[in-house]
Amino acid sequence: MEQVSNLITHKLKKLAEAEDDHSLQSKRKAITTLLPYAVWQERDGRPEMLDAFLHPARASREKQLTWNRTEQATATLLSEGTPRAIVLVLPHVLWDQLADGGDLVKRWATAASVISYTNEVGQSVADMLLQIASVDMLVPSIPVDIWSWLTKRPPLPLNCLGRYVGTHSNVVKAVRALKDVEVLTSYFLLVWSEWDDLRDHRGFGQMCASLREDLSGVGMGDYRMELIQLLDHILKQLDRGVGHLKQHNPELGKYDLWKMKRRYKQLRELLLEAEKRTSFSVTAFPHTDSGINTCGLPRRSCVLLPSHACSFPYGTACLSRSSPPTSFLEASMSPCFAVDAFPFFPHTLATLVMRVSSPPHRYVTILIIPRQLDRFEIVISCFNFK
Amino acid sequence: MNAIHRVFIRSVDRRRFTWSDYKPLRDEYIVVAQTLVQLAQFGYQRTQRTKVPRLILRFALYSLSQDPPPPTSIIVDCLSIIAIDLDCDVSYTGAATLDEMFVLCGLSPF
Numbered sequence: 001m002e003q004v005s006n007l008i009t010h011k012l013k014k015l016a017e018a019e020d021d022h023s024l025q026s027k028r029k030a031i032t033t034l035l036p037y038a039v040w041q042e043r044d045g046r047p048e049m050l051d052a053f054l055h056p057a058r059a060s061r062e063k064q065l066t067w068n069r070t071e072q073a074t075a076t077l078l079s080e081g082t083p084r085a086i087v088l089v090l091p092h093v094l095w096d097q098l099a100d101g102g103d104l105v106k107r108w109a110t111a112a113s114v115i116s117y118t119n120e121v122g123q124s125v126a127d128m129l130l131q132i133a134s135v136d137m138l139v140p141s142i143p144v145d146i147w148s149w150l151t152k153r154p155p156l157p158l159n160c161l162g163r164y165v166g167t168h169s170n171v172v173k174a175v176r177a178l179k180d181v182e183v184l185t186s187y188f189l190l191v192w193s194e195w196d197d198l199r200d201h202r203g204f205g206q207m208c209a210s211l212r213e214d215l216s217g218v219g220m221g222d223y224r225m226e227l228i229q230l231l232d233h234i235l236k237q238l239d240r241g242v243g244h245l246k247q248h249n250p251e252l253g254k255y256d257l258w259k260m261k262r263r264y265k266q267l268r269e270l271l272l273e274a275e276k277r278t279s280f281s282v283t284a285f286p287h288t289d290s291g292i293n294t295c296g297l298p299r300r301s302c303v304l305l306p307s308h309a310c311s312f313p314y315g316t317a318c319l320s321r322s323s324p325p326t327s328f329l330e331a332s333m334s335p336c337f338a339v340d341a342f343p344f345f346p347h348t349l350a351t352l353v354m355r356v357s358s359p360p361h362r363y364v365t366i367l368i369i370p371r372q373l374d375r376f377e378i379v380i381s382c383f384n385f386k
Numbered sequence: 387m388n389a390i391h392r393v394f395i396r397s398v399d400r401r402r403f404t405w406s407d408y409k410p411l412r413d414e415y416i417v418v419a420q421t422l423v424q425l426a427q428f429g430y431q432r433t434q435r436t437k438v439p440r441l442i443l444r445f446a447l448y449s450l451s452q453d454p455p456p457p458t459s460i461i462v463d464c465l466s467i468i469a470i471d472l473d474c475d476v477s478y479t480g481a482a483t484l485d486e487m488f489v490l491c492g493l494s495p496f
Contacts, residue, residue, distance in 0.1 A: 001458060001461065001462050001465070004462060004465045004466055004469050004474075004476065005465060007469050007474040007475070007476070008465060008468060008469050008472060008474065011469070011472045011473070011474050012472070015472070026436070026437075027471065027472055029440065029443050029471070030438070030443060030468045030471035030472050031472075032447070033443050033446045033447040033450065033464075033467075033468050033471075034450075034465075034468050036447070036450040036451040037450045037455075037461065037464070037465065040450075040455055069444055069447060072447060072448065072451040073447060073451060075451070076451045076453070079453075080453065
């Protein structure tokens with residue numbers, strides 16, 4: 001047994017290293033046949049065969065090791081596999097052939113919830129999550145908290161199926177429905193790249209709507225900047241031409257490249273527009289009463305929940321959960337509000353002073369005052385400074 | 387051998403053939419597994435070292451998916467079938483002659 005097992009593990013490693021996709025695909029049935037045995041072995045504390053299975057599964061340019069006889073192997077994986085086996089293997093097999101998709105999602109989510117995070121695990125969970133979310137009827141079965149795995153931002157392998165189907169409209173809609181800007185931004189950061197052509201036009205439309213509606217507002221500045229930086233990088237890579245991109249997508253043509261560039265440029269423009277709509281010119285402002293003319297202040301306050309946006313005469317306010325400022329200067333220079341400890345004024349979490357572009361010499365102060373757990377009062381005041 | 391002959395030759399549609407109803411006694415199971423390794427070896431050579439007949443791979447998948455797993459000798463045979471399809475050098479000591487093989491298999495690699 002050991003001899004033949006060694007032969008197989010050695011061969012699978014060599015197949016993966018050779019990066020010969022034709023050979024890998026022609027052996028996919030044999031590799032899949034091995035899966036139930038690898039699952040049993042891994043459960044008994046011998047992970048070598050499962051790891052050997054994963055080598056070619058990950059190396060293949062095809063998104064999955066497809067064989068229409070794999071239900072049996074997948075069923076064994078789900079019923080007998082360890083959480084590690086389920087999480088790592090499931091993205092690579094034809095799981096959608098199983099009749100009870102809801103049960104599969106439940107088992108997979110349970111496995112993911114008990115496994116320790118590693119890059120490898122993070123990639124697999126994100127890959128599988130996007131695959132599941134692309135199936136409309138399975139979206140309600142996805143536990144909400146598993147979406148937070150995306151915020152760990154594991155770099156998705158170029159050839160994974162989750163990446164391929166992850167830009168479909170079902171997925172964009174599912175992510176938007178969470179109303180969690182961290183997850184939304186992380187999602188875009190995962191699925192946008194020079195290797196992804198955003199070919200699903202409905203998905204692309206949803207993305208555009210999301211940038212306009214979900215990522216507008218002052219408090220979204222950090223998220224927008226992060227996305228703009230990524231889009232700048234992608235556009236730079238796309239400028240390298242078809243030759244560069246063909247290394248991972250041999251079928252890519254000049255027209256495809258042109259379309260990709262157009263889409264990514266459009267996303268960037270939407271973000272820049274949102275930035276323009278909401279940006280103030282920010283300045284450092286010393287905390288002193290001298291020189292501040294407070295007469296005739298329009299003053300307005302409201303209760304704001306994290307990640308909810310509120311409209312004020314000077315723009316849209318929104319709490320950001322991104323890195324809090326550590327000094328007044330930093331807070332003043334930041335285009336977003338902070339909610340973490342910044343005890344500049346007593347009982348105040350954060351203070352921000354911003355100069356309004358027009359009219360001149362007009363400033364806005366924003367105080368964020370905690371009222372209850374997870375609930376803040378935002379006080380915005382406008383005053384003249386001479 | 388006769389049992390296997392019946393399975394392969396008389397099966398009406400080998401593409402749709404499934405092993406799921408195959409519940410042999412232990413001794414028969416062992417013999418069938420051993421013979422299928424030989425047939426796999428033969429089928430593989432016959433197709434210029436490209437494919438083991440899919441029917442045989444499906445036998446390996448069926449056997450390895452069973453709970454509890456089959457006896458060790460059958461697992462070894464199933465792994466051998468996989469190894470042959472992966473183009474590993476698996477030594478072959480089957481009793482059947484090549485002539486017998488020709489008679490037994492009207493195998494095609496699908």
